[in-house]
């Protein structure tokens with residue numbers, strides 16, 4: 370989609386019981402990394418279950434522009450990588466569209482190369498802070514030749530002849546920052562160390578190990594993780610089956626909990642413990658979610674989730690749980706609208722720098738639909754109305770944010786009055802099948 374496609378509003382209406390079995394598309398974090406590491410490794414990488422959302426396809430295009438061969442045959446993506454250390458300078462700016470993960474990880478991946486790379490994106494991405502990645506890269510010898518005010522995109526990096534390894538303590542809970550430094554370390558002689566005081570999703574560590582990188586993790590007595598990567602090793606192509614994205618599964622899951630009488634099953638969902646905070650929280654709220662057929666596939670835990678409509682009650686979500694459900698707060702806030710009592714969410718400072726200021730976007734959307742809520746600097750309290758009586762009837766400003774759009778469409782399925790979002794286009798960045806999948810379960814969205 371071009372950056373300025375005309376907005377496409379959508380409206381969700383109170384629906385009858387949802388039912389059926391569904392599979393959500395592949396995990397976004399693993400899909401980005403599959404294209405990146407496959408594009409960098411020697412030999413062939415074969416990927417099934419890849420998320421073909423716009424964000425991930427832009428990462429694929431960036432890897433192609435730097436020399437990787439990427440093709441789709443039937444349901445399988447086949448990549449021939451350049452070999453670690455052999456990426457080529459792209460001829461044109463790399464356009465990452467709406468994708469924080471794609472752009473920030475790629476800055477790390479290519480920043481230490483002796484070449485010039487320009488990064489551009491849409492209005493949302495151009496407003497997001499990149500200093501969190503540029504600061505450690507500068508310490509490794511990378512120059513930022515150009516950037517918009519406040520270390521924002523569009524920006525141009527110039528790598529050094531040879532980068533310097535660093536030890537870097539990640540100052541905020543961010544898997545993107547951790548990953549950017551580790552990926553910069555891949556093309557740096559010696560040992561790059563990342564210290565992670567609060568554990569975030571560990572896909573980079575796990576997948577790099579699978580590709581043969583010399584990486585290991587030690588957790589000290591205070592629970593702080595120390596990740597060591599010995600640069601310039603060989604990476605070898607892998608066979609990857611991407612499990613279903615728990616951040617996408619969150620939408621039908623919350624829908625089934627709040628639409629009376631619902632009973633659905635979502636198959637093949639990633640259950641990596643760094644990603645299951647929402648599941649735990651919804652179960653604490655009284656959500657009837659059964660974890661069926663737990664299994665390990667390709668080094669990741671996966672399971673099928675059977676979800677039945679439930680009488681939810683408000684809870685206080687422990688702030689230390691935030692990294693394991695960071696993208697799920699908007700849809701948790703929607704579940705909270707239908708719960709008895711108050712749901713308190715804290716430790717949400719990172720929500721302010723996502724595709725939109727998600728804390729403000731959620732609070733305004735809730736208010737527009739008659740929900741009693743309080744927005745704090747890094748907190749949100751939602752007081753629910755079981756049955757959704759009096760809720761809905763508003764239009765939500767989505768600010769180019771896919772998760773705001775999907776969350777409020779889920780709200781409309783159980784609210785008394787319809788809920789409209791001003792633009793559903795961005796849903797294609799992470800979950801192109803959303804409308805069809807929800808309709809297949811019986812949801813009324815158009």
Ligand SMILES: O=C(O)C1=C[C@@H](OP(=O)(O)O)[C@@H](O)[C@H](O)C1
Pocket residue numbers: 397398399469470542543544545546548570695696719
């Ligand atoms: O590493 C990743 O794949 C991601 C990390 C998270 O971002 P932060 O690192 O900014 O928390 C998350 O919000 C994003 O959707 C995906």
Ligand SMILES: C=C(OP(=O)(O)O)C(=O)O
Pocket residue numbers: 467468469470471696723724772799
């Ligand atoms: C924050 C998100 O993605 P990104 O940072 O990759 O844009 C998200 O998908 O919710």
